[in-house]
Amino acid sequence: xxxxxxxxxxxxxxxxxxxxxxxxxxxxxxxxxxxxxxxxxxxxxxxxxxxxxxxxxxxxxxxxxxxxxxxxxxxxxxxxxxxxxxxxxxxxxxxxxxxxxxxxxxxxxxxxxxxxxxxxxxxxxxxxxxxxxxxxxxxxxxxxxxxxxxxxxxxxxxxxxxxxxxxxxxxxxxxxxxxxxxxxxxxxxxxxxxxxxxxxxxxxxxxxxxxxxxxxxxxxxxxxxxxxxxxxxxxxxxxxxxxxxxxxxxxxxxxxxxxxxxxxxxxxxxxx
Amino acid sequence: xxxxxxxxxxxxxxxxxxxxxxxxxxxxxxxxxxxxxxxxxxxxxxxxxxxxxxxxxxxxxxxxxxxxxxxxxxxxxxxxxxxxxxxxxxxxxxxxxxxxxxxxxxxxxxxxxxxxxxxxxxxxxxxxxxxxxxxxxxxxxxxxxxxxxxxxxxxxxxxxxxxxxxxxxxxxxxxxxxxxxxxxxxxxxxxxxxxxxxxxxxxxxxxxxxxxxxxxxxxxxxxxxxxxxxxxxxxxxxxxxxxxxxxxxxxxxxxxxxxxxxxxxxxxxxxxxxxxxxxxxxxxxxxxxxxxxxxxxxxxxxxxxxxxxxxxxxxxxxxxxxxxxxxxxxxxxxxxxxxxxxxxxxxxxxxxxxxxxxxxxxxxxxxxxxxxxxxxx
Numbered sequence: 001x002x003x004x005x006x007x008x009x010x011x012x013x014x015x016x017x018x019x020x021x022x023x024x025x026x027x028x029x030x031x032x033x034x035x036x037x038x039x040x041x042x043x044x045x046x047x048x049x050x051x052x053x054x055x056x057x058x059x060x061x062x063x064x065x066x067x068x069x070x071x072x073x074x075x076x077x078x079x080x081x082x083x084x085x086x087x088x089x090x091x092x093x094x095x096x097x098x099x100x101x102x103x104x105x106x107x108x109x110x111x112x113x114x115x116x117x118x119x120x121x122x123x124x125x126x127x128x129x130x131x132x133x134x135x136x137x138x139x140x141x142x143x144x145x146x147x148x149x150x151x152x153x154x155x156x157x158x159x160x161x162x163x164x165x166x167x168x169x170x171x172x173x174x175x176x177x178x179x180x181x182x183x184x185x186x187x188x189x190x191x192x193x194x195x196x197x198x199x200x201x202x203x204x205x206x207x208x209x210x211x212x213x214x215x216x217x218x219x220x221x222x223x224x225x226x227x228x229x230x231x232x233x234x235x236x237x238x239x240x241x242x243x244x245x246x247x248x249x250x251x252x253x254x255x256x257x258x259x260x261x262x263x264x265x266x267x268x269x270x271x272x
Numbered sequence: 273x274x275x276x277x278x279x280x281x282x283x284x285x286x287x288x289x290x291x292x293x294x295x296x297x298x299x300x301x302x303x304x305x306x307x308x309x310x311x312x313x314x315x316x317x318x319x320x321x322x323x324x325x326x327x328x329x330x331x332x333x334x335x336x337x338x339x340x341x342x343x344x345x346x347x348x349x350x351x352x353x354x355x356x357x358x359x360x361x362x363x364x365x366x367x368x369x370x371x372x373x374x375x376x377x378x379x380x381x382x383x384x385x386x387x388x389x390x391x392x393x394x395x396x397x398x399x400x401x402x403x404x405x406x407x408x409x410x411x412x413x414x415x416x417x418x419x420x421x422x423x424x425x426x427x428x429x430x431x432x433x434x435x436x437x438x439x440x441x442x443x444x445x446x447x448x449x450x451x452x453x454x455x456x457x458x459x460x461x462x463x464x465x466x467x468x469x470x471x472x473x474x475x476x477x478x479x480x481x482x483x484x485x486x487x488x489x490x491x492x493x494x495x496x497x498x499x500x501x502x503x504x505x506x507x508x509x510x511x512x513x514x515x516x517x518x519x520x521x522x523x524x525x526x527x528x529x530x531x532x533x534x535x536x537x538x539x540x541x542x543x544x545x546x547x548x549x550x551x552x553x554x555x556x557x558x559x560x561x562x563x564x565x566x567x568x569x570x571x572x573x574x575x576x577x578x579x580x581x582x583x584x585x586x587x588x589x590x591x592x593x594x595x596x597x598x599x600x601x602x603x604x605x606x607x608x609x610x611x612x613x614x615x616x617x618x619x620x621x622x623x624x625x626x627x628x629x630x631x632x633x634x635x636x637x638x639x640x641x642x643x644x645x646x647x648x649x
Contacts, residue, residue: 043497064492067501069365075332079339082323087493108328268318
């Protein structure tokens with residue numbers, strides 16, 4: 001039987017704002033399947049976002065949803081989680097929102113290892129404002145503000161998350177739709193700050209400037225460059241040139257922030 | 273039984289006042305000269321099961337405050353000038369999304385880094401105009417340690433009652449001086465909690481104006497699922513660009529405060545009834561002004577003090593009334609004329625307004641005010 005997405009979609013809120021060919025809808029469906037698989041209680045789940053195309057996702061989902069200011073999802077969400085640790089908190093957003101204007105909140109949420117899951121839809125561009133380059137835009141790529149090619153080097157978002165202290169980091173792509181829900185479900189179940197980067201596409205503002213003739217071509221790139229971590233172990237550095245690793249890239253058990261703060265409360269009460 | 277007394281500084285009193293009001297969440301970032309508030313809250317909140325978090329920056333602290341408040345808790349942050357500038361983005365968010373919270377800001381020299389340890393009163397305009405767009409503003413300006421405590425309690429009450437951010441701004445002198453404080457007993461001061469929804473979750477709309485200009489606010493995780501955004505929104509919380517809805521909602525957000533000015537505004541009139549000269553002052557400057565008024569009276573000058581306890585909304589109507597029977601107003605303040613301009617703007621030219629402005633990090637002393645009184649013809 002086909003999966004029933006309607007259980008999680010707010011009545012009357014579709015169609016969504018995303019362009020034809022955009023991968024955000026694929027990610028949203030993956031997130032919904034993950035929420036269902038883990039069995040999260042909708043009224044006890046907060047979905048928090050910043051600003052941008054990807055950040056419009058919470059509006060469509062029937063949970064407690066918080067569409068915040070540009071880049072601030074992690075900081076708003078930290079307030080929600082600290083005040084009510086029993087809630088499940090999921091963050092969604094794009095690459096520019098999360099790693100440029102929201103970069104500071106992102107790395108500190110990773111550092112605290114606070115029990116939330118952050119899904120970053122990386123389409124390598126600021127889509128909503130018309131295609132300006134982001135910290136994830138490849139060097140040399142064309143954007144509306146890099147008409148002569150992008151001089152900036154790009155972040156590896158997953159590596160950034162690992163370096164900053166996130167204790168679960170995974171990567172998938174919008175092409176590998178069936179893997180998305182599994183990665184997100186595992187991330188939600190991980191106790192600590194988990195990051196799931198989904199490589200996505202923006203045919204409207206990235207594709208057309210960078211000689212992609214169709215959405216299918218953009219999706220095929222995602223298909224071709226993705227190498228599962230297990231398969232990569234058997235490949236040489238030369239073979240891995242230009243590839244990106246997908247799957248669970250990093251996982252460790254470390255003290256979780258709200259649990260640690262509960263101990264602070266115990267110590268404070270004992271000292272009273 | 274005798275009441276509990278203590279010798280506290282304004283910042284410590286603010287933290288104690290917040291706890292009295294039922295604050296259980298604090299998010300902040302270290303900044304002089306407000307840090308004592310964070311220090312007290314970090315020690316006291318966990319004792320009562322509350323939460324303290326030191327965020328990565330001022331913007332994040334303001335964001336965490338709003339997130340926490342949406343789960344139903346009373347939330348406080350403390351900062352000072354440069355931090356207030358950074359917080360403006362999310363202060364605007366709290367205004368449009370109508371999320372109660374309290375921002376305690378110690379006014380220090382500015383702009384920019386300015387004089388971190390020097391007193392100032394130059395953030396009063398930032399409290400109203402700092403964030404972009406039309407929005408309500410409530411600003412309380414205490415003048416003593418006792419009043420800092422009590423006005424912090426009232427700030428929470430106003431935030432909860434009107435679903436909006438409320439600011440408390442002592443100048444650095446009030447924040448750091450130590451005075452005797454008498455702690456109110458439980459139940460002695462009013463403590464207001466936000467109105468919870470009376471409708472079942474499936475009927476709930478977070479901006480349902482059928483309940484009036486201040487719709488009930490549900491808490492995340494309490495069984496109510498709803499959407500919150502910084503975009504202009506409809507009654508159900510979802511974004512809209514429909515002209516008539518945006519216009520009505522913007523007007524309602526401002527009206528929440530403007531139509532309830534009488535409930536929010538507070539001021540003190542000292543020897544104003546027969547005064548020829550009225551000094552309009554607030555914060556520590558009002559203490560110099562009171563001294564100056566007493567000195568002037570001894571010398572036969574009929575002076576009075578109009579002490580602002582709320583700066584926003586501003587008591588325009590009362591000052592207009594007073595302006596019809598006085599020879600002059602004097603506005604001493606530690607800025608280059610912020611209150612001065614507002615007073616001039618509301619008295620329809622009925623009397624001259626003489627300013628005393630200091631931005632050198634030194635307080636205004638009573639002698640300066642008495643000297644200015646002598647200039648009045």
